[in-house]
């Protein structure tokens with residue numbers, strides 16, 4: 001498309017007027033901030049060679065490759081447009097004002113199109129990697145629904161890339177496997193009704209985007225809109241994947257092997273579960289926390305009050321901890337009086353806060369045994385895990401994580417116990 005076609009104006013005249021405006025706002029002098037320089041280059045290339053000009057595309061491709069976000073790019077372009085318009089308005093030339101408006105409209109759309117062109121294969125690649133992580137899970141359980149939505153997204157991207165709205169996949173959220181599951185077994189599994197509604201709304205949002213995408217596909221003047229929709233679709237699909245992974249943890253907590261004394265997950269499934277958490281965290285691009293905790297001076301409890309009191313103390317801690325945790329957090333009895341907690345999609349701050357509340361709960365609720373009150377305390381080591389920092393996910397990574405969490409726990413013990421590190 002040329003400027004002439006786009007505006008129905010003689011291109012040369014449009015260019016002349018526009019160049020005068022650029023001159024007036026100081027594009028060739030010091031007045032223009034350096035950050036606008038490349039955009040001006042882009043505008044000039046476009047004016048000289050039309051919007052299909054290779055050099056114009058090259059400038060935008062450079063910005064995209066440098067990961068200059070589209071919002072920043074748009075903002076810079078809007079600043080430049082504002083400066084150019086102000087000059088044109090001051091000059092009072094209607095034709096110049098129109099020239100500026102027209103040129104910037106075309107430029108913005110064209111550049112947004114280049115961002116879309118760049119983003120489509122990037123997103124397809126990322127989705128492909130996410131699929132590979134889900135595919136690597138030893139137990140997919142409910143994550144088959146995340147997998148299905150990643151495939152669904154691939155179909156959406158193919159339809160957008162091929163400019164073919166007819167190839168868009170299923171729009172109706174109640175017709176997809178996850179939608180059906182959510183309104184049947186899912187409603188029994190997720191106890192919190194508002195959480196259930198939130199997940200259903202997220203799922204409906206993702207499917208709902210297809211209507212808007214269908215309207216944008218094939219309309220060359222809606223690239224900005226298309227780009228925003230694709231970004232939104234990626235974010236929602238990740239959020240949905242995270243929610244599915246959280247619900248999946250409820251399944252793990254209810255169906256995996258249990259420690260008979262405390263009813264918590266037994267150590268036996270720990271390696272498998274942690275490897276799977278790493279793969280999921282990689283696919284959803286979220287960090288998680290591992291909290292290692294150990295009851296303090298537990299030998300003294302056993303020696304003073306007897307082994308049965310010791311057993312009760314372990315059950316007591318397990319109950320207090322479960323009451324503090326979300327349904328989707330995982331808690332294992334890791335050793336004798338040692339516990340390991342996995343907090344999905346949580347930062348270190350959140351992990352520290354939760355551990356501190358569990359520590360305070362235990363201190364505030366001494367164990368009642370045989371008419372006596374037994375004061376208990378525990379120490380906690382909190383580790384934030386960035387799945388992206390491990391090139392491979394294997395049993396060795398799990399050992400590193402456990403070692404690191406353990407060393408934090410021992411720092412807490414060395415600090416005097418009854419604390420969180």
Ligand SMILES: Nc1nc2c(ncn2[C@@H]2O[C@H](COP(=O)(O)OP(=O)(O)OP(=O)(O)O)[C@@H](O)[C@H]2O)c(=O)[nH]1
Pocket residue numbers: 261294295296297298299300302306307308309310311314335336337413417
């Ligand atoms: N009652 C009971 N005791 C257990 C169980 N498993 C391990 N223990 C006891 O837990 C105690 C752990 O003692 P230590 O490893 O010396 O640690 P601690 O006394 O808690 O001291 P710190 O961890 O350093 O604060 C041992 O006496 C074990 O016998 C269990 O299932 N029931």
